[in-house]
Amino acid sequence: MTQVYAAVDIGASSGRVILGRMGADGPTLDVVHRFPNGVQEIDGALRWDFTALFDEVLRGLTLAREQADAKGERIVSIGVDTWAVDYGLVYDDGALTSQPHSYRDSRTAEVAGTVHEKVPFERLYETSGLQFLPFNTIYQLAAEPNLENGQSLLIPDLLGFRLTGERRTEVTNASTTGLLDASTGNFAGELFDTLGIPRTLFPPLIEAGNTLGTLLPAIADHTGLDPATKVIAVGSHDTASAVAAVPAGQDNFAYISSGTWSLVGVELHEPIRTGESRAANFTNERGVDGTIRYLRNCGGLWLLSECLREWGAEVTLEDVLADAAALPAGGPTIDADSDAFIAPGNMPARIREAAGAALESEAAVVRCILDSLAQVYARTLAQAAELSGRPIDVVHIVGGGSQNRLLCQLTADATGLPVVAGPVEATALGNVLVQARADGALGKNATLKEIRAAVRGTAQTSRYEPSKAFSTT
Numbered sequence: 001m002t003q004v005y006a007a008v009d010i011g012a013s014s015g016r017v018i019l020g021r022m023g024a025d026g027p028t029l030d031v032v033h034r035f036p037n038g039v040q041e042i043d044g045a046l047r048w049d050f051t052a053l054f055d056e057v058l059r060g061l062t063l064a065r066e067q068a069d070a071k072g073e074r075i076v077s078i079g080v081d082t083w084a085v086d087y088g089l090v091y092d093d094g095a096l097t098s099q100p101h102s103y104r105d106s107r108t109a110e111v112a113g114t115v116h117e118k119v120p121f122e123r124l125y126e127t128s129g130l131q132f133l134p135f136n137t138i139y140q141l142a143a144e145p146n147l148e149n150g151q152s153l154l155i156p157d158l159l160g161f162r163l164t165g166e167r168r169t170e171v172t173n174a175s176t177t178g179l180l181d182a183s184t185g186n187f188a189g190e191l192f193d194t195l196g197i198p199r200t201l202f203p204p205l206i207e208a209g210n211t212l213g214t215l216l217p218a219i220a221d222h223t224g225l226d227p228a229t230k231v232i233a234v235g236s237h238d239t240a241s242a243v244a245a246v247p248a249g250q251d252n253f254a255y256i257s258s259g260t261w262s263l264v265g266v267e268l269h270e271p272i273r274t275g276e277s278r279a280a281n282f283t284n285e286r287g288v289d290g291t292i293r294y295l296r297n298c299g300g301l302w303l304l305s306e307c308l309r310e311w312g313a314e315v316t317l318e319d320v321l322a323d324a325a326a327l328p329a330g331g332p333t334i335d336a337d338s339d340a341f342i343a344p345g346n347m348p349a350r351i352r353e354a355a356g357a358a359l360e361s362e363a364a365v366v367r368c369i370l371d372s373l374a375q376v377y378a379r380t381l382a383q384a385a386e387l388s389g390r391p392i393d394v395v396h397i398v399g400g401g402s403q404n405r406l407l408c409q410l411t412a413d414a415t416g417l418p419v420v421a422g423p424v425e426a427t428a429l430g431n432v433l434v435q436a437r438a439d440g441a442l443g444k445n446a447t448l449k450e451i452r453a454a455v456r457g458t459a460q461t462s463r464y465e466p467s468k469a470f471s472t473t
C-alpha cells in the first residue's frame with residue numbers, strides 16, 4: 001500500500017489540508033480541502049475562531065482519508081503548521097478559556113513598555129535574538145489578566161493536542177514567543193521568572209521530526225482514519241516549513257516567504273545578536289534541524305488583501321494586478337513595513353494618506369503597495385547580507401505571493417538579483433517532507449540540502465532577471 005502524508009497548513013488568510021506523496025522525482029501534493037481564515041471581532045477583541053478552524057481540519061482529514069482510500073493508499077501521518085506567535089489558553093481539562101486572540105488585536109499596544117521596564121529590550125534580544133514586534137507572544141502574555149489557571153498552547157500545538165491529547169511545544173514556533181534562548185534552544189527560565197510567567201505555562205518542547213502521538217479514538221472515529229495514524233511534529237511555524245522547502249541548489253541564497261507577511265532573510269547556523277543586528281531589528285528564528293532563519297518580518301500582501309476586502313467583489317486580484325503592471329515605474333511609495341498597517345480596516349485610505357498622493361485608481365494603490373514592498377525587500381536583503389557577511393546570489397520567493405508576477409519582477413529590479421519564484425505551497429512541502437523523512441521514505445538522515453533537492457525534483461518555478469542596474473545605497 002502506498003504511504004501518503006497529510007499536511008494541515010493554516011495561514012492567516014487561508015488554510016488547507018493537503019495529501020503529499022513521495023514519487024521517484026520528488027514530492028507531489030494534492031490539495032484536498034481549502035478554507036478561508038481571518039481575524040474576527042469576537043467578544044470585544046480580534047480573535048481567531050479556533051472552533052471553526054478545527055472543524056475545517058477534521059473535514060479536511062476526512063476528505064483526505066476518503067481520497068487515500070479511493071486510491072488504495074494509507075495515510076501514515078499528519079503534520080500541522082500555522083502562523084506563529086498566537087496561542088490558546090486551556091484549562092486543566094483542555095477546554096479553551098476563550099477563542100485565541102489574534103496578534104492584530106490592539107491589546108499589546110501599551111504593554112511593551114511595561115515588559116521592557118522589567119527586562120530591557122537589549123537583554124531580551126541578547127537572550128532570544130527575536131526582532132521587536134509589538135505582538136510577539138511575550139507581549140501578548142503581559143496583556144493576559146490571569147496566567148495561573150492553565151496552559152498556553154501555540155496554535156499548531158493546540159491543534160496537535162486536540163488530535164492526540166498530547167501537549168507539547170514545537171521548537172521552531174517556540175522561538176517566536178520571545179521566551180526561548182537562541183543559544184540553547186530551551187526556554188529561558190529566568191525570563192519567565194522576571195516577567196512573572198509560570199515556568200509551566202508552555203508544555204515541554206518537542207523537535208520537528210519527532211512523534212507527537214497517535215489519534216484520539218474520537219478523532220479516528222470522526223475522520224475514519226486508523227487510530228494508529230501518527231501526528232508528527234513538523235516545523236510547526238509555517239515559515240520554518242516554507243524555508244525548509246526553498247528549492248535552493250546553492251548556499252548563497254536568500255528567501256522571501258511571501259503571504260500575509262513577507263519574511264525576508266538568509267539561513268544561518270548560529271544566531272547573530274549584535275547591537276547592529278538589534279538596531280536593524282533582525283530576528284533569529286529557529287528552523288528545521290536547528291538552523292537559524294536570520295530575517296526580518298516585513299509588511300506583506302496583507303496590505304493588498306485588505307484593500308481588496310474594502311473594494312469588494314468588483315475588483316479582482318487578477319485584473320487589478322494587470323492594471324498595476326501597466327502603470328509606469330517611479331510612482332509614490334510608502335513604508336510598507338510600518339506598524340501603522342498592522343490593524344485591519346480602511347486600508348486604501350491609510351495607504352493614500354501615507355503616500356501623500358491621490359492614487360486615484362485602485363491599480364495606482366496596488367502599484368504603490370508593490371513598489372513599496374520591493375523597496376523594503378531590497379533594503380532588507382542588503383542589510384541581511386551585510387550583517388551576516390553572507391553574499392546573496394539569488395532570491396527565492398515562495399508562498400502565495402510567488403504567483404504575483406509583477407511583485408517578483410519588481411523585486412528582481414529593486415534588488416538587482418535574479419528571483420526564482422515558487423513553489424506556491426512550499427510550506428506544505430516542508431511539512432510533508434519532514435514527515436516523509438521521519439517515516440524513512442526520504443532517508444531518515446536526509447539533510448536539509450537533500451530535502452531541498454527533493455523539492456527541486458518536482459517544484460514548478462519561474463525565473464525573473466533584474467532589468468536595471470543594482471544599487472544598495
Ligand code: ADP
Nearest residue numbers: 011012013014259260301305399400401403404
Ligand atoms: P498566508 O499563508 O499568509 O495565508 P499565502 O501564502 O496563502 O498566505 O498567500 C496569500 C497571498 O497570495 C494573497 O494575499 C495574494 O496576494 C497572493 N496570491 C494568491 N493567489 C494569487 C494569484 N493567483 N496571483 C497573485 N497573487 C496571488
Ligand code: LRH
Nearest residue numbers: 083084085238239261297
Ligand atoms: C507568517 C507568520 C510569520 C510571523 C507571523 C505572525 O504566516 O508565521 O512568520 O511573523 O505569521
